[in-house]
Amino acid sequence: MAITASMVKELREITGAGMMDCKKALTETDGNLDAAVEYLRMHGQAKAEKKAGRIAAEGLVMTEVKDDKVAAIAEVNSETDFVAQTDEFQGFVKDVVSQAITSKSTDMDGFMAEPWNGDSSKTVKEVQTEKIAVIGENLSIRRFDRIESEGCIVSYIHGVGKIGVLVDADTDVVNDEIRSALRNVAMQIAAMRPKYVSNAEVSDEYKEHEKQILLAQAKEENPEKPDNIIEKMIIGRLNKELKEICLLDQVYVQDSDLTVGKYVEKVAKENNANLSIKRFIRFETGEGIEKKEDDFAAEVAAQLQ
Known part of the structure; x- marks a missing residue:
């Protein structure tokens, strides 16, 4: 034919x-x-398998929030930042977040096996495979999360999708001032990388583990000091560390006279609201992935041999 x-x-x-x-x-x-x-599709699969060994450590984080009450966040990785900035890739990431906001899955295996945005003829994994064939780079839907709230959820994207944050707050007042304040808190989270909302979330096991590390450091630095003095030293150091990793105890970056907790209290009072930060999610593109370091000179030399 x-x-x-x-x-x-x-x-x-x-x-x-x-x-x-x-x-x-x-x-x-x-x-x-x-x-x-x-x-x-079959040959796309073959191409995808050949590309699967390549490190995909670039990419984007995107978020979606519906009516202040439901939100999703997803990280999709690519091999290069160039591809991450293309309309093709960004459209795919947007569709992945749309998938995540309606997903019932709690892990990546379940998510990848779901019908693609309501199309029962394709799974999420199959669409990812097709996209690899089209774009020509290894791509990976690395992670996603989804939250529902009875209060208010806001999102913040930093650095053209390099960092994404969702903040979920309990509040009986939802207005532009509250949303703006929560966005400021999300910016704080993006910049300062807290691990917990408050000290109350930090487990005794974590505190004891950190205490032992600080104790060993203090004894090495101060071998002549008695144990009771060292004990006081490490208590101070541990409290300082906890203030750095607990969101509400951090110094508020937009007003160093306040902690984040005091800032939230101030906003609540101004809006006659019962306002508290319930939880947050922070994704950073490529976080924890070992990136390949290319030696351009060596690569050129190898091609000339």
């Missing part, structure tokens, strides 16, 4: 694959459009 330009164009619009790949698929399937789509 003769393969026409209009057939290639139609297949390309459906799949987003390259022109020559579309022509080959149609040739191999004798012009059958549905079969050609499946052909490209």
Whole structure:
């Protein structure tokens, strides 16, 4: 069967694959459009497997909030920042967040097996595989989270998707002032990396573990000092560390005279609200992924040999 330009164009619009790949698929399937789509998906899988060994440590974090009450956050990784800034990739990440906000899954395996945004013919994993074939880089939906609130949820994205934050607050007043204040708190979280909302969330096991580390450090630094003096020293150091990792005890970056907790109290009083920070989620792109360090000079030299 003769393969026409209009057939290639139609297949390309459906799949987003390259022109020559579309022509080959149609040739191999004798012009059958549905079969050609499946052909490209199958070969996309092969390409995806070849790319799966590449480190995907760039990418984007995106969030979505509906009516202040339901929110989702997702991190999708790519190999290069160049791809992360393309419309194709950003559209995919946006769709992943839309999937996450309606998802009932609690882990990545369940999420990847879900029908793609209501399309029962494809799973999330299959769409990711297709996107790898189209974009030409290894991509990874690394993580997602979803929260529901009876109070108010706000989101904040920093650095063109490098850091994303969701803040969930208990509040009986929801207005622009409250939303603005919670966004300020989200910016604080993005910048200062707290681990907990308050000291009450920190486990005794964590405190004891940190105490032992500080004790060993103090004894090494001050071998001549008696144990009772060292004990007082490490209590002070531990309290200082806890203030740095607990959001409400941190110095508020926009007003160093206040802690974040005092800032929230101030906003609550001004709005006659019962306002408290319930939880937060912070994703940073590539966090914890060991990135490949390319030696450009060595790479050029190898190609010249």
